[in-house]
Amino acid sequence: MNINKLISHFNHYLPLDSTETQELSNRIVEKNIKRRQFILQENDVCKHYTFVISGLFKMYAVDQNGTEHNIQFASENEWITNISSFHSDQPSRLYIEAMEPSVVLQIEKTNLLYLYTHFPKFDRNFRVIIENKFIELENRVLQNISSTAEERYQTFLTQYPKLSNRLPNTQIASYLGITPEFLSKIRKNAAKK
Numbered sequence: 001m002n003i004n005k006l007i008s009h010f011n012h013y014l015p016l017d018s019t020e021t022q023e024l025s026n027r028i029v030e031k032n033i034k035r036r037q038f039i040l041q042e043n044d045v046c047k048h049y050t051f052v053i054s055g056l057f058k059m060y061a062v063d064q065n066g067t068e069h070n071i072q073f074a075s076e077n078e079w080i081t082n083i084s085s086f087h088s089d090q091p092s093r094l095y096i097e098a099m100e101p102s103v104v105l106q107i108e109k110t111n112l113l114y115l116y117t118h119f120p121k122f123d124r125n126f127r128v129i130i131e132n133k134f135i136e137l138e139n140r141v142l143q144n145i146s147s148t149a150e151e152r153y154q155t156f157l158t159q160y161p162k163l164s165n166r167l168p169n170t171q172i173a174s175y176l177g178i179t180p181e182f183l184s185k186i187r188k189n190a191a192k193k
Contacts (some may be wrong), residue, residue, distance in 0.1 A: 002030055002053045006105050009051070009077055020119050024100035030090040033102040040096040046085035049126075052078050055102020056166055060174070061094050070175040073163055079129060099167070132140040149178045153186050 010016050016024065031054065033039060040046050042062070050057075052074050059072040059080060071094065072081035085092035086109060107115075110125050115122035136159070143152050153176060157164055164172065173183040 002103060003028060005077065006051050009104055010121075010125050011144060013128050014121045016121060020121060021118060023115060024122075027115065028105045028107055031104050031106060033098045033104060035098055035101050037098050038095060039098070039104070039106075040085075040094065041044060041083055042094055042095055044085075045089055046082040046092050046108045047108055049079055049081045049086065049112060050074075050096070051105045052080065052109075053103040053105060055098060055104070056100040056163070057096055057098055057102065057139055058171060059094055059096045068174050069177075070171060073159075073160055073171075073175070075163060075165070075166070083130070099171070122188075146175060148181060149176060150177075150186050150189070152176045153183065153190070 003021075006024070006028065007016060007021055010024075030053075038055070038058075039048070039050055054076055057074045058070050059074075059082065060070045062068055072080065072151050073141075080096055082092045082094045082096065084090070085094070112122075112126070116126070123129045139155075143155055147155070153172075156172065156176060169180045169183050169187075173180040176183065
């Protein structure tokens, strides 16, 4: 059962007891998501935290020119959500789209708040998960203002080691803020070294 993958994930932080595991199981919904299907679109309110059992997602914004800017990728054993929309109940400015057929577990806000209130381990576990994502985001912002494209690409490979072969150049380039052609040049130069 896929809930066991989520329980194993939490056990890396503060392990859940049998009551907590049952409460979580009662509040999680499993969904199959098709490739190119959205779990969030711009102007919708984000209603779920989503844990990826299998598959791959991207979270991105679209500018006035229609250009996509990838903000985050999430694959197996990772969470994805538009946290600002989720917590503020405001319309999202982002999209979350499946890049592969995927299986996810989702928890709605009311259920998550119930777990936070009644079982403090969930509050602690999610706080650590969110803090780690915040650190990733801080590092990414610092890199975008102080690193070369080559350095950003190397960091991408470190952060997402299994994704470089699963993602097309266009998606990686969008994440790095460069053109696909420049990314091809960086990859060729890296292969020569």
